[in-house]
Amino acid sequence: MDSTLQRAADLLAQARFPVFGGLFTDVNGAAAALALAQKLGGVVDHAASEGMSRAARVMRETGSTPASFGEVRNRADTIVLIGDSPRARDPELLEKLFPAKALPRPGDNARELVVVGAKKGKTPAGLRTTEIDGKTALPELVASLGAAIRELPFEIRDAALAKKILSTGKRLRESAFAVFVYDPAEIEEPVLHTVLEAVRHLVKTTRAATLSLAAPGNGEGVNLCSTWTCGLPVRTSFAGETPENNMWAFETERLLKSGEADALVWIDALDGADAAPPTRAFRGISSVVLSSKPVKAGRDDVVVEVGAAVADHDAAVYLPPIAGIGEVKATSADASKPTVADVLNKIGTLIDAKRAA
């Protein structure tokens, strides 16, 4: 192990602009990656940062109106599910959002589900459901629904669909707490803006919110850790005097393709989730791979087997039911495998020693 870590330290000490990608790790792993990236003047990114970055950009521009998972399941009377991804990501999502027993909630509407722009799927038995789909594209459906909510005109050729959208707009205005559920990785920025505008319109008189699905691979946990550590989310570079966030420039895939990054630290060590490696990973770029799974790396790459967070060691990760970071006990603790944080911190120490020598 020691010689492997020394090789990793040698490789990274020479790097001019390393990128820390994947980052499917717990909060401690993220903190260690941030510390090492700061030391080396590199970049931090996450394999599921596309949706997070999109949501972050919209938030920076105009704000956000989130509700916690607990509030939605306990108090929403109308849930608008947008797109296919939420149910694909969590097949039990609707059962969780419409529990049998809930806390006191506002209004006396029966609970209702609206599905927008999604394939037909299973819905809980006995739940009143409206499906807004047809051949119309999702952005147009959401835009039309947004107009209907605001009582503005919209054009949809399918008369039956137009009628459904109109009545849904009315239902949302009359809801005590309407919540729009989506995965920001699935829907485009203009659609996110439309949804936010609809919520901001509704809250003038009633309550409304959004529930954005958490990114896979502890994306939110890593992103939060980056934000509190340096003030900026992932896709941040520490190459300059001050940290710089740029959602286009500091994306792993682009940095590898363009040749700007000259080393990759790839981290994939979370139980139950696999990070999709960038297409150019491990091909002609010096790589240090920390993985809890078997990896096809290049001959000169340094591969370190680490424990899988949550399975092999206790781990702080983002937990949707509490809409925040919680700590989960290991399912079958295996202390023989080091954590991502252990390995990165040791590499950092070795680099310090090398620099001091």
Next chain:
Amino acid sequence: MLTQLKGGRVIDPAHNRDAVGDVYLENGRIVDAPEGREPDEVHNVSGKIVMAGAIDVHSHIAGTNVTLGRQLMPELPLMASAEGQPILPSSAAWGSYATGIRYAEMGYTTVIEPAMIPTHAIQAHKEMASIPIIDVAGLVILGNDDYTLNLLRTGNVKSDELKDYVAWTLMHSKALGLKVINAGGSEAFKFNARTFDLDEQVPEYGVTSRGIVEAMQQAIADLGVPHPPHVHTNNLGIAGNVDTAVATLEATQAHPIHLAHIQFYGYGKEGDKGFSSGAPRLMEAINKNKKATVDVGQVMFGQTVTISGDVLRQFTARAANPKKWVINQADGNGTGIVPYNYKKKSFVNALQWAIGLEIFLLAEDPWRVLFSTDHPNGALFVRYPEIFHLLMDKNERLRWFDRLPEASRQVSGLAGISRELTLSELAIITRAAPAKVLGLTDRGHLAPGAIADVAVYTDQKNKTKMFSAADLVFKSGKLVVRNGNVVDVSWGRCYHVDPGFDRQIENRVRSFYETYYGADPSWFGVTPTVSDRPDRFATIPCAS
């Protein structure tokens, strides 16, 4: 190692000391002048001011809400510095690391994060653990959570169980004390209320805001938690809300209470514009309720972002500058993040600024009127030295005052107040009193046995300069700042209470979270491993 701070003017109001003398530090503590021993290290501080390290009783430095603020306003440091205002330690971003560095440079050694969300305590503690140098503690929020409200349900009040629940929450989140924010108001907001008063009832539960606060005071008193309930009362920021503050002060005399950022409640509704200073009336009530302490929440002009668990208030005040806001409708209180720019030319902002200063200057007992800006809500903590200057120098105050709008000056009594705080009084409101109110008896003073947190400043007329950069700062006896710059990045500790409870509460809480949230409370229990430093946590004893 024995360190001597030699020949400084030692200001230690906890022991009525303001005289030239020496202070000795050894093994992280203040010690008596040793007989027959030469110090290993001598710092000649003659002509300098020697005080205990400063303690911030209320500053939002960590946790979900603060980081939500960072996500919304990463540009805050740049905007805050746009008009020549002092900037955060890093001009690029406001991360944890920068927070600890800048606090230390000003001579602060302990800071209280006043709004930990119980279910997000792990994040708050991880953030606090990434802030260097300073010691920290968190106050955990209850009072709008359905578990509490159910225990206080009208006609079925279970105060013993509430006491256990409060104790369990303090233990589970490793908190130093309890925070109550617009008691019942956030829950009422969930039922679409847009205002919520002291005697209004929480929908579905029946209990009033007053009832919640009184029950929490009782629970904290019964548990013997040193810091009283830290209360953000109803109607923050609204003209005429001095009535609410006075009523709250009158209603809560049975047990100690700490009212946070009281400036935001010092508003009358007199005059053409329906907004006036309620400071004299407020101070009369504070001066009268001897069991109450307050911190001020001073406003300064410039860009900031307001961060609050008073989601109802933040919602009604969502006219943001720049125009973007977050209303997070979450378990318990929720959060509102609203960027705000306090403008000198604004009648209201100018009056808010003057009201805060009036409150400081009308306080009969500085031990009960503590310093704060409610960072970042009234002003960023980097602005503290300017405020000290305003409090200690009436000419500086008038210089600022004269530039305010005519209408604000006409209705403010500030120009008529000639009081200037002394160094001793400043040491009370920034050191001795916060330590006393928090129950952190080992700091805020310089008696032997105290933790060796010491700040040394060069006495000068320009107090802004004086307090912006300490000459020397010792944290637990270690020299961490020299000439205003951090020379050694050490790591502080986190203080909490653990009052004990009937273990039955654990099963009840588990069942509640499993049923309504599909969550296991062990997920948000804070353990010592939340930080990788083995001696991170220290327990403050409770009286009972």
